[in-house]
Amino acid sequence: MLSYTIRRCVVALLLAVSVASLVFFALYLVPGDPATMLLSVGGVEPPAAAVQALTEELGLDRPVLVQYLDFLGGLVTGNLGQSFANGDTVWSMIAVRLPRTLELIALATAISLAVGVPAGLAAALRQGRTVDRLFSFTASVQMSLPVFVVGTAMVYIFAQRLGWVPAGGYVPLAQDPARHLVLVLMPALAISVGFSAIVFRMSRATVASVLTKDWVRTARAKGLAEGRVRRWHILRNALGPVATVVGLEMGGLLGGSVLVEYVFNYPGLSGFLVTAIENRDYPQIRGTVLVIAFLFILLNLLVDLLYMLLDPRVRD
Structure with a gap:
């Protein structure tokens, strides 16, 4: 068990370093000069001297390798750099938005699991029937x-026609807990519509597969209560693949919830990344993509460890 955990942690660390390097060098392939973009007003070409001065101020004139080593050194100390646009530290800007996105994803995941897993279990136990x-x-x-x-x-339905909830926005929890919950619940429900269907399909497929196993028939032949058979012999063995799918979906939502945030005017991390790309703000882009990637890697590591607890066979 310990050796498996160490192997997974080493793989996760190597993957994180690889992603960081890929993100850094990939940005140099993006067309457009950040200094020119920042100085351009109303589509007017800025003076070459001003562009050169800003390039030197931002450190973009240094060799790429030197910038790369400084970048890695900053990651070790938790420094993601400073925004080209306003000079604020990238981490401070991300730290404001990251909890909002994590809360949204966590709530959507909880709803999807609460709906998808029981529905998948019920459907698998009644294959071919009306349910x-x-x-x-x-x-x-x-x-x-x-x-x-x-x-x-x-x-349109709940905000504009019925007037039950606000159309969108965000209110901190400490300021107004009830309104905060409503504003987070709406986009979470929108995400969970498709998410819960994925959880249902995977739950149904894995439970249906487990039902055919010899140990299930043996447990029932021994006279164990049906509830115990379902909890310990069916559901537990079926949750491994479900956990894997849920981890992948949660990781994808970290950077893929931009449409939901846009529709509900929710100030999360995905919209922040889109704005940074439009402004060619390299530190913001790098920092946001890296935070999303590192969280994705962490989620997959946790899923691997959870899978190990659910199915001891993967330890070998």
């Missing part, structure tokens, strides 16, 4: 609906 057909059809419809369509429909 199975109904749940499977509903999941197919959910997966076919783009998240921005679901979000737009929710805003």
Whole structure:
């Protein structure tokens, strides 16, 4: 168990270093000069002397290798650099938005698991019956609906037509807990429509597969209570693949929730990344992409360790 954990941690560390290097060098392939972009006003070409001065001030005139080594040194100390646009530290700007996105993803995941896993278990235990057909059809419809369509429909119905909730925005939890919950719940529900369908499909498939295993038939033949068989012999063995899919989906939502944040005017990390790309703010882009990538790697590491607890066979 310890050796497996160490191997997974080493792989995660090497992957993090590789991603950091790839992100750094990939930005040099993006067309456009940051200094020119920052000095351009109304599409007017800035003076060459001003561009050169700003380039030197930002340190972009130094050799790429020197910039790369400084970049890695900053990562070790937790320094993601300073924004070209306003001079603020990138980490301080990310730290404001990251908890909002994490809260949104965590709530959407909790809703999806609460709906998808029980529905998948019920459908698998009643394969071919009305419940199975109904749940499977509903999941197919959910997966076919783009998240921005679901979000737009929710805003139109619940905010504009019925007036039950605000159309969007964000309020800190300490300022107004009730309004904060409503404003986070709306985009979380929009995400969970498709997310819960994915969890359902995976849960149903894995449970249906486990039901055919010899140990399930043996447990029932020994006279164990059906509830115990489902909890310890069916559901536990079926949760491994579900955990893997959930981890991948959560990682994808870290940078892929931009449409939801846009529809609900939610000031999260994805919208911040889009703004940074538009402004060619390299430190903001690098810092945001790295935070998303590192969290994605961390999520997958945690999923691997959880899989090990659920299925001891992967330790070998």
